[in-house]
């Protein structure tokens with residue numbers, strides 16, 4: 001039994017206006033999927049991306065939704081379904097990075113990290129899963145720091161991404177009876193706004209001698225949503241240029 005979803009089944013991306021999320025939106029739209037995506041701080045980039053998707057002959061929808069607010073997440077699922085119908089693909093990319101040593105990290109920042117990077121991921125799965133098409137695909141964007149941290153001031157971020165990896169394992173078991181797969185992509189350094197200030201420090205340390213491109217992460221996400229990946233679920237796949245090898 002391999003209940004693959006249709007290649008034109010809609011996709012919903014949490015955090016799609018820029019960085020890796022935008023590359024994932026463009027990639028899934030180019031494959032022929034209508035793509036709804038959320039944004040919180042970048043309305044202009046969201047509108048420009050919808051325009052680009054439509055110019056390419058696809059269908060796009062930008063929805064303002066703060067992943068830290070579960071009600072926003074629930075409404076985003078509802079809005080996406082109203083426009084495109086039940087999703088076949090769900091990608092949860094929205095995430096934040098706040099750095100700080102363990103003895104200095106502010107409690108409010110800790111709560112914010114959990115709200116976006118952990119509860120936001122849970123809410124997206126919780127509210128989307130009942131509507132996902134059987135045979136559907138869920139992909140979360142974690143981080144290679146879930147396995148090995150490698151630099152100071154990253155404990156809280158790494159903890160949130162380790163939580164995502166474990167959430168995915170358990171969710172895989174719950175969703176398997178419906179042939180829905182869920183996997184976690186764990187990038188290392190990728191060229192986006194999030195890492196703009198860190199690149200000079202990181203680049204020389206990368207075994208492959210370069211930083212990843214958002215499109216390379218989108219390629220892996222696209223593979224995970226393809227029929228070829230039907231037997232993979234509950235996995236965390238690290239893609240980091242050898243950083244944690």
Ligand SMILES: NC(=O)c1ccc[n+]([C@@H]2O[C@H](COP(=O)([O-])OP(=O)(O)OC[C@H]3O[C@@H](n4cnc5c(N)ncnc54)[C@H](OP(=O)(O)O)[C@@H]3O)[C@@H](O)[C@H]2O)c1
Nearest residue numbers: 015019020039040041042066067094095189190192193194
């Ligand atoms: N870049 C890296 O080297 C790297 C490495 C490992 C893992 N990651 C992970 O990859 C994912 C994407 O990161 P990126 O590098 O593309 O970062 P980015 O350029 O900073 O983009 C962050 C994305 O998350 C969205 N987002 C942030 N807070 C949100 C909130 N409260 N509600 C809804 N959306 C929110 C942003 O939406 P707006 O555009 O509306 O602000 C944007 O789409 C994150 O989960 C990050 O932790 C990144």
